[in-house]
Amino acid sequence: MEGSTFQDCTDRLGLELYPGDFQPVRAAGPKGDTKNDGYCPKARVFFAAHATRGERIDKTKSKIRGDLEGCLQKHRDVQVWRFLTNDTLPGEVDRFIDSELRPLYPGVTIEVWGLKTLADEISKLKRAQVDKIVDIVTVDEPEFEVVILNHMKTGRDLWPILSGCLGWLPHEEPDDCTDEEQDLIDGAVQSFRDWSDISGDIEFSRSSVRDAQRSITAILEELAEKGLALYSSTKDDYPLTGGSSPFLGTVAIFRIVRVDRTAPSSSR
Structure with missing residues (x-):
């Protein structure tokens, strides 16, 4: 998944992981999305979803820093800031998050859910939830039936x-x-x-x-x-x-x- 399709998928994931709490957010007008792609008002978990597959490392780092800092400036009591991506982040980007961003904001849990983590979290859910998240329709298996030949x-x-x-x-x-x-x-x-x-x-x-x-x-x-x-x-x-x-x-x-x-x- 790429672009808005990936972001729609992460919205569905948030709705399944935090039923009754997760609120999807979309950009609207000149103020944009206030650096928030979805959040949980009760749990105070904020999401940033961005498809980084094929993106330059410097652009990814800039995107992560901008989304994190913008979110912390515009929203109160951010407990967890979670960056979701459709790829596994390069080591340089992971080091940047751990060595530069986390020390700057020790009061916030900064998480990165890459492709493998997303797959692992989704696979823990029930089949019907998985189907809803990845947006597919399943047909129930036909019941066992004896046919006389x-x-x-x-x-x-x-x-x-x-x-x-x-x-x-x-x-x-x-x-x-x-x-x-x-x-x-x-x-x-x-x-x-x-x-x-x-x-x-x-x-x-x-x-x-x-x-x-x-x-x-x-x-x-x-x-x-x-x-x-x-x-x-x-x-x-x-x-x-x-x-x-x-x-x-x-x-x-x-x-x-x-x-x-x-x-x-x-x-x-």
Whole structure:
């Protein structure tokens, strides 16, 4: 963050650290902000926020001295003066604060919160507070839900899933696949997705749908010859986009499993 964006962030931080006390301040008119970017009237903590990243050392030192001295001249009973920056201050600037400014004002606690200190302080807060400070919107994780997957034996079984979904979750497969099995599975899943992509274009033609289903049946039979079976289903209202108001849609779930050819198949 840079400039006013960084200062807005420090305002939100102050509001979370000092609820009911912190008061943001902005420049207004020829008198400016009276060298005060925000303060706590009760705790008597005064903030100066300035993005120093990429700034010359002499300019940073001048800014710190000017803000500190101006604040002490214009405000009463300053207990803590805290300089907030989006960078780690160079050693020369830190020495200047410790060796020159602190001895001049022993009655004031002079603090510098650089990038690492800010990150450390923010990370101590609750997730909702952190999100508010860095100004992001989070979407609650979807609750755990069991989805029943059914054994797909023919293209007719799988077609309603392919034609009714808007996306796919990453497919699952056995961990011990050979290279040949891996190629077969990858090709099968890609074919399923291709048929899904064009399903809307061929739905009007029963013969085209039957051709698609026969092609899918052939793929399922090829998997079966290798002792592999496809289990599939759909999940509704799945977020297909990010953001605070994601687009929700139906997604397909594919799971390839290794089966015992002598055992009867069942839904899982």
